[in-house]
Amino acid sequence: MALAKPSPTLYVSNLETKTKKPELKASLYSLFTPYGQVIDIVAKKHGGGRGQAFIVFAEQAAATAAMRGLSGEMFYDKELSITYSKSPSNTTLSRLDPSLSRDKAAMEAAKLVVSNAQGEYEQLEKEREADEAALRGEKRDLAEDGDEGGRESKRLRGDTLPEEEDEEEMELDDEDDDDQPSLICSNLPPECNEDIMSALFSQYTGFQSITTFSSPLPKSHPKPNKGSKSFLVRFDNTDNLKKAEGETKGYLMQPGWEMGVSAK
Known part of the structure; x- marks a missing residue:
């Protein structure tokens, strides 16, 4: 069987499957980092990825040294199986060409969707505020016309006029839902x-x-x-x-x- 082409990314299999993912990644980092700079570790705990991980080094030479030094090493009572990864990792590709990063592409797409939605929302808010302002203006004009005669009558009778009320309602600050987990x-x-x-x-x-x-x-x-x-x-x-x-x-x-x- 042909060996995988040398790569800065190592494929590690035969890993223990009961260890929690954060602990597993931390342990793998401690194990491999003496051989060189580790820039990413991809370890899955579900589906077809159980018992497997990808260790991404900054340099291919470091990956080669780690593979030679750790192949067959006992890790959580299991013997490590290490080979070069058959394809470069997303982290490696993004270091060579940032435009190839799947995470960046997904982030840019998400930002575009959010930006478009925000623009539509702001436009709708402006239209709503304009309509409400026009409606308040009409009501104010009608109220002023109707109140003039009533106020004058009260002054003639000596009645006390109520203080002017603020037309805008006070806005309550949103409070966090303390009951939400x-x-x-x-x-x-x-x-x-x-x-x-x-x-x-x-x-x-x-x-x-x-x-x-x-x-x-x-x-x-x-x-x-x-x-x-x-x-x-x-x-x-x-x-x-x-x-x-x-x-x-x-x-x-x-x-x-x-x-x-x-x-x-």
């Missing part, structure tokens, strides 16, 4: 944003939304790195929240940034 995620790198966090949590059933979290962190969270960011992740029910919490606690968005996760 939510996860507090802390110690995220400064470049992390809601789109990146949505990509991470959208794989979990019941995921609802992501917002920035600025309140004090729970004491159970690790001390955050300088300049770190925090987010609030909402779910539809507690069961789905607990599943996501268990699989993402300690997740490494990048080396040295262990994510703190707890239910709000």
Whole structure:
């Protein structure tokens, strides 16, 4: 059988399947990073990807050294099987040509959809506000014409006129739904944003939304790195929240940034 062409991406199989995904990726990173700069690790815990992972190095030489040094190594009581990946990873392609990144293409498409929807929404809001302003103007004119005679009659009788009422109703600030199950995620790198966090949590059933979290962190969270960011992740029910919490606690968005996760 022909060997795969040398590549900076390694295909690793015969992995233990019971370990949680965040722990598995962290352990793989610790195992392979002594051989060179690891820029991505793709490990799936479901479907046909169970027991497999792709380790993406910045340099092909580092990948070759890792394959030679770790093939047959015992990892979680199982012997590692390592070969070159048959095709370059998306991370490698995007480093060579950013326009080839699937994530970037998906993000750009999503931004375009959101931008178009936002433009249509703003136009509808302008039209609605214009219609309401015109309607308020007509009502005001009618009210002023009708009130002049009544006010004059009250003045002649000596009645006290009521204070002028503000025509615009007070707007109540939207309050967060404290009853909705939510996860507090802390110690995220400064470049992390809601789109990146949505990509991470959208794989979990019941995921609802992501917002920035600025309140004090729970004491159970690790001390955050300088300049770190925090987010609030909402779910539809507690069961789905607990599943996501268990699989993402300690997740490494990048080396040295262990994510703190707890239910709000």
